[in-house]
Amino acid sequence: MCGGHKEPGHTTFSTDLGDGLVVVRHVPALICDQCGEEWIDNKTAQQLEGIVLEARQKKHQLEVLSL
Numbered sequence: 001m002c003g004g005h006k007e008p009g010h011t012t013f014s015t016d017l018g019d020g021l022v023v024v025r026h027v028p029a030l031i032c033d034q035c036g037e038e039w040i041d042n043k044t045a046q047q048l049e050g051i052v053l054e055a056r057q058k059k060h061q062l063e064v065l066s067l
């Protein structure tokens, strides 16, 4: 905690699965106005998990989605 304020905003989540890269844009998050640290809530994290699972099965080189 740096003492900054958490402001609601959007971030880009990306993860490298080894045989593919998944990028999810417009992910709602709380973003610290001082250090830029991001917090994603549990519901959103679960959505991301589902997206990553699906992407893993498709085995695409690159998957870019929006929430």
Ligand SMILES: [Zn+2]
Pocket (backbone or CB within 6 Å): 001, 002, 003, 004, 032, 033, 034, 035, 036, 037
């Ligand atoms: Zn901070």
